Amino acid sequence: MMTDPQPAFVLVRPQMGENIGAAARAMLNFGLARMRLVDPRDGWPNPRAVAMASGAAGRVLDHAGVFPTTAEAVADCDYVFATTARGRDLTKPIFTPEEAMTRTRDMLAEGRKVAVLFGPERAGLENDDIARANAIISVPVNPEFASLNLAQAVLLTAYEWRRQTVPAVPEALSLAGTEMASQIEIEKLGDHYEERLEEAGFFFPPVKAEGMKLNLRNLWSRMPLTRADVQTLHGILRQIVRHRDGKP
Structure with missing residues (x-):
């Protein structure tokens, strides 16, 4: 199992084994492995959860802690978030998943233990659960349909955790078995x-020829061409010329 500092994701009174398994998959997708379960409706272990976890994510379930109450599940934690669209009658700071996971990263770096509560599928966390949290995580969803599936809520939060802990590459180019074209190759294409x-x-007209050539050169330099691209563009032009000259 992963030993790096990370929050515990606590599923409070989950009802369906399939959702527990899907939550385990979502957690492992984004590098999280510390799952805790509070009074799962159908008992534990749950074969449907194992089937849904499918493969590697099963280890998240194998090491999941099971507790009879929310209070016991978070007893060793220094800070607790509750994911909910409810609980507005309780005075607590409310964070987006992004800001919550940023704070989680900072607290873990200080050696503090953090947990995130996720409520049961039908009605979400009860106020008694939320009262034990220090802050609320609220996802900016469509107010006309604010209900999130348990696994969706876990995935959104886990994704933001991953974004805060692993630098993301804003743009990447996948090269299909080739390399980027060199400047000399682009120059010869031009x-x-x-x-x-x-x-x-x-x-044409001649007075505009130099400006047109300059624009064309600039076009080539702006394009992220691979060697295969350059060869293709050479081949297209050769075929056009052959066709013009009546050659097969």
């Missing part, structure tokens, strides 16, 4: 097109 376009009378 030469090839400029030569053929010159033959075709594209650069």
Whole structure:
């Protein structure tokens, strides 16, 4: 199991084994493995949860702690979040999942233990559960349909945890077995097109020819071309010229 500091995700009175298994999968997807269960309706262990966890996520269930009450599940924690759209009659700070997981990361770095409560599928956390939390996590969902599935709520929170702890690459280019084209390769591609376009009378009128060539060069330099792309563009132009000249 993972030994790095991370929050405990506490499923309070979960009703369906399938949702427990789906929550375990969502947790492991984003590097979380500390699950706690409070009084699961159908007892524990639950074969439907194991079937839904499917493979590696089963280890999250294998190490899940089971507690009779919410108070006992969070007794060793220094700070507790409750995920809910309710509890507005209780005075507590309310955070988005992103801000909550940022604070969680900082508290864990200080050696504090953090838990996140998730309520049962039908009605969510009761006020007695929420009263034991220090703060509320509220997802900015459609107010006309605010209900989230248990596994969805776990996934959203786990995703924000992962975002706060693993630097994300804002943009990446997946190369399918090739490399990016070098500057000289792009330069030769530009030469090839400029030569053929010159033959075709594209650069007209003459007074605008230099500006048109400059714009074309700039176009090539802006494009993130791979070597395969360059070869394809050369091949397209050669085929057009052959067709123009009546060659097969």
